[in-house]
Amino acid sequence: TNVSFEGRHADVRPFLEQAHVIVMPSHGGEGMPKVILEAAASARPAIVSDIKGCRDSIVDGQTGWLTRPQDANALAQVIQDLCNMPIADLERASKNARAHAEKNFSDAVIANTCVELANGVL
Numbered sequence: 001t002n003v004s005f006e007g008r009h010a011d012v013r014p015f016l017e018q019a020h021v022i023v024m025p026s027h028g029g030e031g032m033p034k035v036i037l038e039a040a041a042s043a044r045p046a047i048v049s050d051i052k053g054c055r056d057s058i059v060d061g062q063t064g065w066l067t068r069p070q071d072a073n074a075l076a077q078v079i080q081d082l083c084n085m086p087i088a089d090l091e092r093a094s095k096n097a098r099a100h101a102e103k104n105f106s107d108a109v110i111a112n113t114c115v116e117l118a119n120g121v122l
Contacts (some may be wrong), residue, residue, distance in 0.1 A: 012035065012038055013038075013042065016038065016039055016044050017042070020094075021044060021045050021046065021047060021064075021090070022036070022039040022044055022045075022046045022047070023079065024046055024047070024048045024049070025047075025049050025069070026054055026069065027049065027069050028051050028052075028069070030053045030054060032057060033048075033054060036048060036058065037057060037101060037105050039097070040063060040064075040097040040098060040105070041101045041105075042098075043094040043095060045058070045064040045093040045096070046058055047075070048064060048067070049067060049068070049069040050068060057105075058097070059100060062093065063093060063096045064093070064097060065078050065081075
């Protein structure tokens with residue numbers, strides 16, 4: 001089978017190296033999902049539910065794909081579309097995911113944002 005459920009792991013890099021894309025269906029309460037950011041940092045686009053946090057971590061159609069929450073048929077359609085996607089488009093999404101993560105979620109960007117917020121409070 002090409003799908004596996006591996007449970008929790010402290011280091012997800014070996015799994016991301018084997019994946020072409022990650023799928024994270026959710027119905028809410030995630031905040032900013034670390035797994036999506038880890039995947040993007042590893043140049044892996046994500047299929048995510050169109051909910052706050054998840055939707056904020058990707059650019060639909062460029063760094064990943066949004067799907068309606070709690071809609072298995074919609075999720076299946078996005079996965080089917082991905083399976084039929086030209087490899088060049090998937091490679092582009094992978095590169096875009098990595099660039100998006102570096103630009104928006106790197107340690108330096110997060111640190112600068114925290115400093116700016118702290119300076120704004122003072």
